[in-house]
Amino acid sequence: SQKIEQNSEALNIQEGKTATLTCNYTNYSPAYLQWYRQDPGRGPVFLLLIRENEKEKRKERLKVTFDTTLKQSLFHITASQPADSATYLCAPLYSSASKIIFGSGTRLSIRP
Amino acid sequence: DVKVTQSSRYLVKRTGEKVFLECVQDMDHENMFWYRQDPGLGLRLIYFSYDVKMKEKGDIPEGYSVSREKKERFSLILESASTNQTSMYLCASSLRDRVHGELFFGEGSRLTVL
Numbered sequence: 001s002q003k004i005e006q007n008s009e010a011l012n013i014q015e016g017k018t019a020t021l022t023c024n025y026t027n028y029s030p031a032y033l034q035w036y037r038q039d040p041g042r043g044p045v046f047l048l049l050i051r052e053n054e055k056e057k058r059k060e061r062l063k064v065t066f067d068t069t070l071k072q073s074l075f076h077i078t079a080s081q082p083a084d085s086a087t088y089l090c091a092p093l094y095s096s097a098s099k100i101i102f103g104s105g106t107r108l109s110i111r112p
Numbered sequence: 113d114v115k116v117t118q119s120s121r122y123l124v125k126r127t128g129e130k131v132f133l134e135c136v137q138d139m140d141h142e143n144m145f146w147y148r149q150d151p152g153l154g155l156r157l158i159y160f161s162y163d164v165k166m167k168e169k170g171d172i173p174e175g176y177s178v179s180r181e182k183k184e185r186f187s188l189i190l191e192s193a194s195t196n197q198t199s200m201y202l203c204a205s206s207l208r209d210r211v212h213g214e215l216f217f218g219e220g221s222r223l224t225v226l
Binding site: 103 | 152202215217219220
């Protein structure tokens, strides 16, 4: 069965630096890959989507890459701020499937 | 503004009780989902529905059932609650014709079974 792996360890970054989070998947490549942000005690909020044929996608300080050879997506936050502290979830979407499955998430802490 | 509303933020129930978790969305979305989230296990899909009166099992349906009598409402039912069903429950919805299937989540319902 398909597996999605994200850094299980929390990531602690100094304010102003770039945070990089990893999402690895096994077996076949998803048609799309989504990233969500989740704050404690709240539901996840959609951030970005990248398609299989896109290498990179940007939105303000966020950048997502998708490498089907490495079976990996990287999520970058540039000029990180304490307000970026949250758990980030990746979610691959397979064109033949209708349900979205999630990685377990990486907790990011930005210290001032 | 898009909204998914879950009826209760916090519930405490006893083992063996029947529990209803209600979810309502105001976006006219066809797809609705129930997930549970546990530390270290992430979000796991319990059930989903593509249309009124339709339901599909997710990855962990045992011990749960669902009801979708109206398009905007998707209910999760625990017929006989057990302590291992203590968890955060998240409802989500999406548009059927949006190929990327972005999910809109509710705020979550934290259930404790004693």
